Amino acid sequence: MESHQRTIRIADFELPRGAVTIEALMAMRRESWEHLRTEINLRRQVDPATPLARCRLCKSGVFIRAQAIKNDHLPMFVHFPEGSKDCPWYEGRNLRPDDARAAQYQGHQESALHRHLCETVEALAKADPRCEHSAVDTYLRPAIHRRGRWPDIYLEMGELGRFALEVQLAKPFAPEIAARHIHYDREGVRLIWIFNALEDPLPQGFHDVVTMQRGNAFLFDDETQIASIERGTLVLKCYLEDGEGGWLEPRLVTLDDLQTGGGRAAFVEDRRSDxxxxxxxxxxxxxxxxxxxxxxxxxxxxxxxxxxxxxxxxxxxxxxxxxxxxxxxxxxxxxxxxxxxxxxxxxxxxxxxxxxxxxxxxxxxxxxxxxxxxxxxxxxxxxxxxxxxxxxxxxxxxxxxxxxxxxxxxxxxxxxxxxxxxxxxxxxxxxxxxxxxxxxxxxxxxxxxxxxxxxxxxxxxxxxx
Ligand SMILES: [Zn+2]
Structure with missing residues (x-):
C-alpha cells in the first residue's frame, strides 16, 4: 500500500490568480491545470527566482505534479527540489529533474527507431523544393550546442520559416518542454513535437506537449510517410482535441497548414483557447x-x-x-x-x-x-x-x-x-x-x-x- 504522504494544501499564485487549494486544483478541468503547470514551468525557465506559485506555509516555489492514477492523472502541488525540507507540507522524496532528464533523454537518443524516424522525416522534408537547408541532430549555433539543446530535425523552409522538429518516442520531461519552447521562440524557430503513436491513456509528458501545442498532437507513421512521398513535402497526421477528453478524426497536414504567428507553438487549430x-x-x-x-x-x-x-x-x-x-x-x-x-x-x-x-x-x-x-x-x-x-x-x-x-x-x-x-x-x-x-x-x-x-x-x- 502506498504510504500516506503530506501534501501542499494551498498554493499562492501571482495575482490575478491568487490562492488555489488542493481541492480546487483537483476539481479543475484538465486543460486548466495543464495550463497552470505549463505556466509554472515556463516561469521557472525564464525567472527561477520568482516562482509563479508558492507554498502557503514556507513560501518556496511549487509546481504541479501529474500523479498517474488509473487511466488518468491527478494534479497535485509539490515543492521544487530546493524547497524547505522543514515545511510542514514537505512531501518527502522528490524526483530530481536532472536525473530524470538524463535517464529519459539518454534512453531515447540512443534508440535506433528514433534515429531512423529523424532521418526519414528529414529526407521527406528535403524533397520539398522550398527546403533550403536541413540537418539531423545538429544546429550550427555554439550557444545552443553548449547547452545541449539542438533539435532532432532542423529545417529552413524559405518563406514558410524555420522549424525544429522533435521526434518524441519517450515521454518528454516537463521542464525540458518549457525550456525548448522558450529557446526556439527566442530564436524565431517554430517547434513541433512529433509522436509515433498516441497511447491511451496518454502519459502526462505527452499531455504537456499537447498543452503547449494548444490541443494539437502530430504523428508521423506509415500513412504519413506514403502521403509525404506522394505530395513531395512532409505530411503529418494532426489530432485535435474534441474538448471532451478525446480526439477528433485525424487529418493529414503539411507545414503550410500550421499557424505559426501567435508565439508559443505551431498548431493547426487552437483547440484550447477557442x-x-x-x-x-x-x-x-x-x-x-x-x-x-x-x-x-x-x-x-x-x-x-x-x-x-x-x-x-x-x-x-x-x-x-x-x-x-x-x-x-x-x-x-x-x-x-x-x-x-x-x-x-x-x-x-x-x-x-x-x-x-x-x-x-x-x-x-x-x-x-x-x-x-x-x-x-x-x-x-x-x-x-x-x-x-x-x-x-x-x-x-x-x-x-x-x-x-x-x-x-x-x-x-x-x-x-x-x-x-x-x-x-x-x-x-x-x-x-x-x-x-x-x-x-x-x-x-x-x-x-x-x-x-x-x-x-x-x-x-x-x-x-
Ligand atoms: Zn512549503
Missing amino acids: LLVARSKNCRTLWWRAFQQARQERPNSPFYSTAFTPAWEAVQAQVPGLDEWNTDFWTSRSDRGQVHLAMLFAILCSVAHSAETGTNCVYITKYSGEGAVLAMLNSKLSSADFKHCANLIDSFVRSTALADLADKPSFVRKVGEACDAEEQIASEHPIWQAIACLFPEALDGMVRAELSDLGRLPRWALPEN
Whole structure:
C-alpha cells in the first residue's frame, strides 16, 4: 500500500490568480491545470527566482505534479527540489529533474527507431523544393550546442520559416518542454513535437506537449510517410482535441497548414483557447437571450420575466450556496434573488457592451448618450438595492476597458458611501460567484489570467493602456 504522504494544501499564485487549494486544483478541468503547470514551468525557465506559485506555509516555489492514477492523472502541488525540507507540507522524496532528464533523454537518443524516424522525416522534408537547408541532430549555433539543446530535425523552409522538429518516442520531461519552447521562440524557430503513436491513456509528458501545442498532437507513421512521398513535402497526421477528453478524426497536414504567428507553438487549430473563450461566454449567452426575450415580453418590467428562469437555473447549478442566499434574500428584502441577479446582469452588461463598442449602451435606467454609463452606475450605487454590491461593481468596472470610470470622483464617492452604509459582499459570496460565472473574463482570476497569457482576452475585458 502506498504510504500516506503530506501534501501542499494551498498554493499562492501571482495575482490575478491568487490562492488555489488542493481541492480546487483537483476539481479543475484538465486543460486548466495543464495550463497552470505549463505556466509554472515556463516561469521557472525564464525567472527561477520568482516562482509563479508558492507554498502557503514556507513560501518556496511549487509546481504541479501529474500523479498517474488509473487511466488518468491527478494534479497535485509539490515543492521544487530546493524547497524547505522543514515545511510542514514537505512531501518527502522528490524526483530530481536532472536525473530524470538524463535517464529519459539518454534512453531515447540512443534508440535506433528514433534515429531512423529523424532521418526519414528529414529526407521527406528535403524533397520539398522550398527546403533550403536541413540537418539531423545538429544546429550550427555554439550557444545552443553548449547547452545541449539542438533539435532532432532542423529545417529552413524559405518563406514558410524555420522549424525544429522533435521526434518524441519517450515521454518528454516537463521542464525540458518549457525550456525548448522558450529557446526556439527566442530564436524565431517554430517547434513541433512529433509522436509515433498516441497511447491511451496518454502519459502526462505527452499531455504537456499537447498543452503547449494548444490541443494539437502530430504523428508521423506509415500513412504519413506514403502521403509525404506522394505530395513531395512532409505530411503529418494532426489530432485535435474534441474538448471532451478525446480526439477528433485525424487529418493529414503539411507545414503550410500550421499557424505559426501567435508565439508559443505551431498548431493547426487552437483547440484550447477557442474552447475556453466559448466556455467563458456560455452562461452569459443564456442570460443575454433571456434578457432579450424579457424585454420583448415585458418592456416595462423585464427583470420580473420568467424568461430568466432557465438562465437562473444554469447559474444555480454552478454556484453552491445560491439557493440558500435566495431564501435569506427573500426573508430580508422581500425580493427574488433571480430578479436581483437579472438587474445586476443588466448593469454589468451595460458596462461590458459599452467597453466593447466604445459607446454608451445602457440597459437599465433611462440614461442615454455621453456619460450614460457613469450616470447609470452612480444611480445604482445610490439605490438601496445595490449598495451591498458596490465593491463587486467597482472590481468589475476596473477589470474592463472602462476602468477609468472607477476613478471618476463621483463614482469613488458613491462607492465610498455605499461601503459606509452597508456590509459588502466579497468574492466568496454566492452573488459574486454567480456574476463571476457570467463574466469570468473579468472576475474569475484563473480564466482571466489564462486568456491574458494566450492573448485572447475580449476587448471589453482588456486593461486600458
Ligand atoms: Zn512549503
